[in-house]
Amino acid sequence: MSPTQNVLFIMCDQLRFDYLSCAGHPTLRTPNIDALAARGVRFDRAYAQSPICGPSRMSTYTGRYMRSHGSTQNGVPLRVGEPTLGDHLAEIGVRNVLVGKTHMVADRAGLARLGIDPASEIGVRAAQCGFEPYERDDGLHPDGGYDPAPAYDAYLRAQGFEAENPWEYWANSAEGAQGETLNGWLLVHGDKPARVPAEHSETAYTTSRAIEFIEGAAAAGEPWCLHLSFIKPHWPYIAPAPYHALYGPADVKPAVRSDAERAETAHPIFRAFQQERYAQSFAREEVRQRVIPAYMGLIAQIDDELGRLMRFLDDKGLRDSTLIVFTADHGDYLGDHWLGEKQLFHDVSAKVPLIVVDPAPAADATRGTVSRDLVELIDLAPTFLDWFGAAPKPHVLEGHSLLPLTRASAAGPLRAHAVSEYDYAVDGVRRRLGTQVRDCRLVMITDGRFKLITAPGFRPILFDLDTDPGELTDLGADPAQAETIARLTAALLDWYRGAANRITVSDGWFSDGDAAAEVYDLLLDPGILIGYWDEAELDAEIHKRAAWRAAPQKG
Known part of the structure; x- marks a missing residue:
């Protein structure tokens, strides 16, 4: 075994x-x-x-x-x-x-x-x-x-x-x-x-x-x-x-x-x-x-x-x-x-x-x-x-x-929310509609009840999965659903902003040690001099860093 x-x-x-x-x-x-x-x-x-x-x-x-x-x-x-x-x-x-x-x-x-x-x-x-x-x-x-x-x-x-x-x-x-x-x-x-x-x-x-x-x-x-x-x-x-x-x-x-x-x-x-x-x-x-x-x-x-x-x-x-x-x-x-x-x-x-x-x-x-x-x-x-x-x-x-x-x-x-995407640039649909390749982007977002589909150049599609589980009635043009469409559109924008594009370093690369006061300044290479006014200000900072490094660190 x-x-x-x-x-x-x-x-x-x-x-x-x-x-x-x-x-x-x-x-x-x-x-x-x-x-x-x-x-x-x-x-x-x-x-x-x-x-x-x-x-x-x-x-x-x-x-x-x-x-x-x-x-x-x-x-x-x-x-x-x-x-x-x-x-x-x-x-x-x-x-x-x-x-x-x-x-x-x-x-x-x-x-x-x-x-x-x-x-x-x-x-x-x-x-x-x-x-x-x-x-x-x-x-x-x-x-x-x-x-x-x-x-x-x-x-x-x-x-x-x-x-x-x-x-x-x-x-x-x-x-x-x-x-x-x-x-x-x-x-x-x-x-x-x-x-x-x-x-x-x-x-x-x-x-x-x-x-x-x-x-x-x-x-x-x-x-x-x-x-x-x-x-x-x-x-x-x-x-x-x-x-x-x-x-x-x-x-x-x-x-x-x-x-x-x-x-x-x-x-x-x-x-x-x-x-x-x-x-x-x-x-x-x-x-x-x-x-x-x-x-x-x-x-x-x-x-x-x-x-x-x-x-x-x-x-x-x-x-x-x-x-x-x-x-x-x-x-x-x-x-x-x-x-x-x-x-x-x-x-x-x-x-x-x-x-x-x-x-x-x-x-x-x-x-x-x-x-x-x-x-x-x-x-x-x-x-x-x-x-x-x-x-x-x-x-x-x-x-x-x-x-x-x-x-x-x-x-x-x-x-x-759950999100799904489709690019219809290769389909006959693009030529039928006259859509530019860059605009052939469909994105669906659902909160489990409502499902919103967005398409550049077209009105949205909306389904209410609770009242219409077969998805037979498109509510995307219904003025009564404007608030739901706006809410899901805002959620979709949040999703776009949340793209994980910085993949070479983790969040910890930036945040580890934040509990120490002024840790960013304290950990800077002392050979890099940015923003100091004169020798006295720099000397005080060097002493401050030395004292911080010498003190027992928590965590």
Whole structure:
């Protein structure tokens, strides 16, 4: 039995917060994820820092908001030198290991400017967002040109699944009655089984690789933080048998949307996103009926594989020494609000599932509870450092440790507001609206009841989550809500002012020793003469410093 403390950090891609049975889904069964919730705390108001993969993950892996780390969209590199969870854990001797997806794009220009070889230890860490890439696979490589090629392709070939691009041909395509390939990217084929057997699918393979890593690390007795990052239930929406047939049209919940959301009076940005191809598709009920059962099947497979992983942890005696976190990078509209994909800030997109299983005895009182505290994905990095006993870094990490909440020791709420950001400069929405690239900035702030979305050049969007939990009525143009809008706008300005941009020194660099009178003057290098009038004044100051240094110091 390993006495070493570890972290198992599980993230699904594009998993909605409400597509778990423990979160109230009426027919989807997720018994193993539910078991995690029974052992820990399920946070019911957890928000991603961006409702799209790359920026959300960069915020999670750095513990910093998008406005601080600067990776504002998929494909925008995280700048070299930006501190990551891996950097912080390396300082205390903990391996930070990846199995699965990060959506990280390396700052190749920055590495070249600094003369850092991308193949060197430092270069790899910078290019992999601070992770040791035990198995990097973002899943999205339809043209076979992924660099480097994922090991999963070689694995499939070794199992006899030959193809120029086995990932697409076997794992993400179906087979027609005449043996023809049915493209899994096309929504119409969501009801068909993927060619690959379930035991060789991406979800099963990724879980097996995680087990392989843990087995080796446990044998070595070294502390680790393992990021097990599933690429499902993100599209292509196609599941292997039997998961493709576990659910059907009868399991599809009615879409949460209203005709008013499509009216000419609806917010221009909201209406522009409804015109995107994926939104037009998911506005059709036949698409929802075909895709959502496959989405549910992919979630069911993740749940089964997590059951296998949890049994392995128990067999290895790691249950009581491993902090387990289960979450997602963002949600999926699935036709709600006449939208598909993610991008905007309705809860089905920006809110994420979050379960924290803290094995410490101090957390026994909160097991199986549901927290209504506002929390964010940037809280995970400080939580992991806290778990390993490292000193907090509030001048770098903009989140807060969740352990005071799992252990019922928090003096109060961690925060009054949650914030999420999105840059729509790459979307057709920008061209549709004629917005300048620099103004394509959406920012959401919520206090748990009201949710405000701001957009340069447009009026705000406002929802009252208490009276309108489906977020169907935009109150942003309602004069009666002027005070609420002003209050949340002021809170958003406070958030902007609070950016942790001075990350090279802590607050203590300035404040330590403030209890001593005139400590700043007393500690100045006596060779630096600033502001003195004459020799007599300087001589008196020198004697004063000498007496202060000679006296016993308190604290």
